[in-house]
Amino acid sequence: MNFKETLQGKTREIEEIIKAYLPREEGLQRTVLEAMNYSVLAGGKRLRPMLMQETYGMFGGEGELIHPFMAAIELIHTYSLVHDDLPAMDNDEFRRGKKTTWAVYGEDMGILAGDALLNYAFETAAQAFSLPGAENYAGRALQILTKKAGIYGMIGGQVVDVQAAGKPLEQERLEFIYALKTGALIESSMMIGAVLAGAEEPLVKQVEQAARDVGLAFQIQDDILDVTSSLEVLGKPIHSDDKNEKTTYVTIKGLEQAKADVEQISRRAMETLKSLPCGNPFLLELIEMLITRES
């Protein structure tokens, strides 16, 4: 099997794991359960659970202890999108070609479905405490999961991003947003994979460092693609970030420097990962694909 086929197979497997943890749509509170499942099943590359599972495997992790955390990280990612789309936030009615949660179920149910997804993420992760092996590692994994999703992680980045809307951004603030809003959940995914496989703290720190670089490179590549893809299609660099007068890595550093930085940051991430005492060729290829992707 080539990389693409392996990727597809693994994505299908993750899809099944996530589905197994979704709530059954029954009871008087059924509407919110439907809204939650609608949001989770609206698509997505399942990148975070995949990074978690692959890091887990790289450190020799086996068995189902990782499953509730894989579902949990995707539920957290999903809730963040549901709340981002709300009228009082980005006011988006469509995402990935489908109506957003609030656009289907109403604004009040959009808020409640997001709350429910976030709470259910931790409820799902807490199921790990009933599985073998939990006693040693699940507490630490939960500390990472909660911290990286919160005010010192994803929410922190989101707050600074919301407050920056319509204003010029300096590089420090932009990198803060990238590190927290995008990077934190990627760090969380890979760190939890390492922790649950029993990796020692210094190795977990190395994984965190690599994941931070992966997140940053991924986000800068996003900014680059936003310019180059429209250049290709339209012959001129009119792009969504530009229309919103949004500061991006490219508007600060220029296209060529941004490309050079992605190259350098991703090489550093690869070196960090390759310096670990164990390896996972698929994980390296996956990260390579994320960073050098053309769309």
Added chain:
Amino acid sequence: MNFKETLQGKTREIEEIIKAYLPREEGLQRTVLEAMNYSVLAGGKRLRPMLMQETYGMFGGEGELIHPFMAAIELIHTYSLVHDDLPAMDNDEFRRGKKTTWAVYGEDMGILAGDALLNYAFETAAQAFSLPGAENYAGRALQILTKKAGIYGMIGGQVVDVQAAGKPLEQERLEFIYALKTGALIESSMMIGAVLAGAEEPLVKQVEQAARDVGLAFQIQDDILDVTSSLEVLGKPIHSDDKNEKTTYVTIKGLEQAKADVEQISRRAMETLKSLPCGNPFLLELIEMLITRES
């Protein structure tokens, strides 16, 4: 010291415990940290942490293992109020005589502060895994905390309540809302107190049953007071629930039957608690006060 003085002393102590866990208002994401602390410090009886601590003590629990969970349950209660007050929900600009969180910080920050409080509740509870004694009990406590706050607990009740707005309610649906929206966090508080003190599962189940009755009696008493307090003041039963044409326990069962039911349910709660192998006179007095309160 009489009961009232003891109650005040314990409330002050809990206030200090909660404050010790609040985030420092620093960093680029400072606004959301200010909004979180504003919401938590806007007042409240700290009833849930108190029930938790008293149940913990009743089962012989000692030390600080309970502290992060006491803060966590209050953070969850607070986030639920912050999101309830949002324009797309109850649209309340004032609570307890103070401006609500969104009214001070804006609607977007109201959503984010609520998310942040919910996430931080679990982040705080997860700190327990670094304390002595956590290995045996904190996982189970976290399972209870997450479940009772979520779709099978408080959020589930909130969803049914939101969907019932402006429509007549049958008793089954009303009791579902009371059991989940109000009862679940009270159950969670008392159960976690028992679990962290090392109580066996059958005793935790008894505590859950008693807490369920406490929550129900508390809520029915709320409905009763809504009628009787305006009767006293105004000489006629014009009350807030009536204006909103809201179905309450009193509109379904009548005032006298509601009073008789509170009496019966609270007697049952007391009997369940007294049948436990250990007792806490202050806890019994506290519950008595909650259920028979006149305002």
